[in-house]
Amino acid sequence: MSEISGKIPGKDFYLRDTSEVARDLIGKVLSRRTRDGLISGRIVETEAYLQEGDTASHSYPGLTKRNAPMFEEGGTLYIYKIYGIHLCANIVTGKKGSGSAVLIRACEPLEGISRMKINRGTANERILMKGPGNCAKAFGFSLNDNFKKLFSDEIFILDDGYSAYGIIESPRIGISKSAELNLRYFMKASPFVSGKKFSIRN
DNA sequence: AACATGATCAACT
DNA sequence: GTTGATCATGTTT
Numbered sequence: 743m744s745e746i747s748g749k750i751p752g753k754d755f756y757l758r759d760t761s762e763v764a765r766d767l768i769g770k771v772l773s774r775r776t777r778d779g780l781i782s783g784r785i786v787e788t789e790a791y792l793q794e795g796d797t798a799s800h801s802y803p804g805l806t807k808r809n810a811p812m813f814e815e816g817g818t819l820y821i822y823k824i825y826g827i828h829l830c831a832n833i834v835t836g837k838k839g840s841g842s843a844v845l846i847r848a849c850e851p852l853e854g855i856s857r858m859k860i861n862r863g864t865a866n867e868r869i870l871m872k873g874p875g876n877c878a879k880a881f882g883f884s885l886n887d888n889f890k891k892l893f894s895d896e897i898f899i900l901d902d903g904y905s906a907y908g909i910i911e912s913p914r915i916g917i918s919k920s921a922e923l924n925l926r927y928f929m930k931a932s933p934f935v936s937g938k939k940f941s942i943r944n
Numbered sequence: 945a946a947c948a949t950g951a952t953c954a955a956c957t
Numbered sequence: 958g959t960t961g962a963t964c965a966t967g968t969t970t
Contacts, residue, residue: 789948798948808968826966828949845948875949916948 745780746771746853748902750893756816760835760842763816764790765927767833767844767899769906771852774881774897778857781881783849783871784904787928787935789914791832793842797919801841811888813841819890819897821883828875831883833892833899847874847915847926850934857882873936907931 748771756763765788773782791799800809800822811820812834820832820843832843849871851858858870858880871877892899908930913921915937928935 791948800948803970806969822948823967824947825949826947826968828966830948832948847948873949914948918946 746773746782746900746902748900750898751901752893753815753817755899756833756835756892757837758835760790760792760844761925763833763835764788764844764925765909765911767846768909768927768929769904771900771902771904772846772849772881772897773853773900774883775895776854776857776882779854781854781857782852782900783877783880784852785846785849786906786932787846787848787926787937789845789847789927790835790925791843791845792923792925793836793840795920796923796925798914798917798921798923799841799843801843805841809841812843813839814889816840817892819883819887819892821878821885821888823885824875829878829883829885830874831878831881831887845874846877848872848928848932848934848936849877849880850932851880868933872934 767785801812815838816835818834831846834843836842851870859865861882862880871880910930911924912926914926
């Protein structure tokens with residue numbers, strides 16, 4: 743029941759190449775503090791969206807109302823709605839104005855699992871945080887969380903000393919533009935990664 | 945018209 | 958068990 747302990751990476755962590763940040767976020771813990779306690783998940787799958795040469799990035803057309811958080815400084819939260827239904831959570835990287843971010847695609851549920859089950863409307867832990875839309879929903883993110891910092895008391899990244907292993911690089915999922923870039927990172931051994939088929943038992 | 949998705953269901957191996 | 962079609966639904970180009 744005790745909270746996970748560790749260090750909260752500072753701003754510098756996010757002021758690096760987006761692909762490096764995306765890779766280094768694998769194995770870190772993402773946490774959100776709610777009235778009911780912490781909701782935490784270990785990140786097992788990410789995708790990098792770059793400033794230059796990446797036509798799939800929301801920032802590619804330039805600043806808009808929707809993508810404005812993406813142009814904030816590294817360590818900012820960017821939440822967007824996709825297909826009119828789902829929310830996706832991103833961590834902004836680089837200097838203010840660079841327009842790059844890391845999409846959180848999947849996590850392993852750690853804390854607040856009963857809360858996640860309510861948020862998601864399913865009891866199957868295997869798929870609670872599988873996929874970007876499911877991940878955001880399990881955490882209970884909303885568009886109001888845009889612009890929040892990942893160093894805050896409410897939402898933060900935690901390095902609890904876990905070292906990820908067997909990280910694979912691959913093309914990103916669900917995009918048609920710039921599909922040749924290998925900017926997806928995931929932990930091969932994790933059953934919580936999206937885009938794979940697993941038996942639905944529990 | 946396309947979109948950084950997910951749930952469901954039919955049909956198949 | 959796995960694959961593929963379909964749909965839900967709002968915002969941006």
